[in-house]
Amino acid sequence: MKLAVVGGGSTYTPELVDGFARLRDSLPVEELVLIDPAAGRLDLVGGLARRIFARQGHPGRITTTGDLEAGAAGADAVLIQLRVGGQAAREEDETWPLECGCVGQETTGAGGLAKALRTVPVVLDIAERVRRVAPGAWIIDFTNPVGIVTRALLGAGHKAVGLCNVAIGFQRKFAALLDAPPERVHLDHVGLNHLTWERGVRLGGPGGEDVLPALLAEHGDAIAADLRMPRQIVDRLGVVPSYYLRYYYTHDEVVRELRTKPSRAAEVAAMERRLLEMYGDPKLDEKPALLAERGGAFYSEAAVALASSLLRAGSSSSGGDVQVVNTYNNGTLPFLPDDAVIEVPAVVDTGGASPLPVPPLEPLYAGLVAQVSAYEDLALEAALRGGRDRVFKALLSHPLIGQYEYAEALTDRLVAHNRQHLAWA
Incomplete structure (x- = not known):
């Protein structure tokens, strides 16, 4: 089995490699190819990846290359984890929206749209090139904004599934609170990527006992603190919203906070520099603890x-x-088009992902899902076809913006900060 990772020079990659090494009985990788045009980073990450495999006795071969076609040729699956423009572009995504009083975040609001506009054309080009050299390969997309990027891939006819770590993060945290094996904890997870709620936490299987009320009663303070939301929000909802819902439920508070602290992009950039220094140590043969903060x-x-x-x-x-x-x-x-991309539990096999039935979504959540899904339609249109008017309409439709004056000002800033990445600008 051959797997390829596009964006293999990412500081995330040792986390992925560690999983391949530990879980080799589930996924017997014979060849892992790390693909990245940044040769210096790729050398550091590739060296650590080989040492991780060696330490854990994995017999698979790890190679590195900057040549996409050569690296992906004959692959069974290709994971895409890239950031167009790097942390410098993320820094801007998190900064200029604040000038208009709107949240600055890399996947949500105006910054999220900027990232989609930069990313979708690049990912589609990569997928087309992969299809020529590995026509049967599955594409696993971990590149944000995952919902929009996955919809672009599926719309272009690729065998693609989008992946986010929010749900598995909740599963592992709830399992720890319940002192239960993670495989016994199943989530009633529903929504769009980075716009989801846990409506139930079931022990033993999808139809098992719902222990969410007990979790909230016993651990509500810890859960709310982890979300960085007031506990009363979680208590009144009776569900656990994803961390990203804080940008909606406490928007103005978050804007005030972001205006008075260093950006997350600056924090991550500093962390990446330290991680890459660690990766260059020939004695390091496991993922460092610092990576968990990344x-x-x-x-x-x-x-x-x-x-x-x-x-x-x-x-x-x-x-x-x-x-x-x-x-x-x-x-x-049922209130969304069939070709909308949603984030829910699904049965996954060699034919792809088939969503499991979901109980009717309450209006409080369905309304927001419908509006953000409509925004994603417009965002994808802008990413595929370009044009200032399409960018403006996408911004105007977003529930975190929604005002003409803001949409106009944000459109000007988005185009100015991303001109080098927008072929039409």
Whole structure:
């Protein structure tokens, strides 16, 4: 089995490699190719990746290359984890929206749109080139904004599934609070990428006992603190919103906070410099503890489970191939178009991802999902076709913006800060 990672020079990659090494019985990788045009980073990450495999006795071969076609040729699956413009572009995404009093964040609001505009054309080009040299390969997209990027891939006819670590992060945290094995904890996870709620936490299987009320009663303070939201929000909702809902539920407070502290991009850039120094140590043969602060917790476990099911035909009767992924709606949420991309539990096998039925979504959540899904339609149109007017309409439609004056000002700033990445600008 051959896997390729586009963006293999990312500081995330040792997390992924560690998962491939530990979980090799689930996913027997014979060849892992790390692909990245940044040769210096790739050398550091590739060296550590080989040492991780060697330490854990993994027999697979790890190679590195800057040549996409050569690296992806004959691959069974290709994971895409890239950031167009790097942390410098992220720094801008998190900064200029604040000038208009809107949240600055890399996947949400105006910054998220900027990232989509930069990213979608690049990912589609990569996918087309992969299709020529590995026509049967599955594409696993971890590149944000995952929902929009996955929809672009599916719309272009690629065998693609989107992956986010939010759900598996909740599963592992809830399992720890319950003192239960993670595989016994199943989530009633529903929404769009980075716009989701946990409406139930079930022990033993999708139809098991819902222990969410007890979790909130016993651990509500810890859960709310982890979300960085007031506990009363969680208590009144009776569900656990994703961390990203703080940008909606406490928008103005977040804007005030972001205006008075260094950006997350600056923090991550500094962390990446330290990580790359560590990766260059020839004695280091495991992922460093600092990597946990970089983000992407449990990404490797989620990626291994998804790739294993896509490539090895898991058994739905065992429940082992029920995973939270991003895929076509296909009637799951009846108020959305079939070709909207949603994030819900799905049965995953060699044919792809099929969402499990979802109980009707309450209006409080359905309304926001519908509006953000409509924004994603307009965002994808702007990413595919370009043009200032399409950017403006996408911004105007976003619930975190929604005012003509803001949309106009943000459009000007978005184009000015991203001109080098926008072919039409």
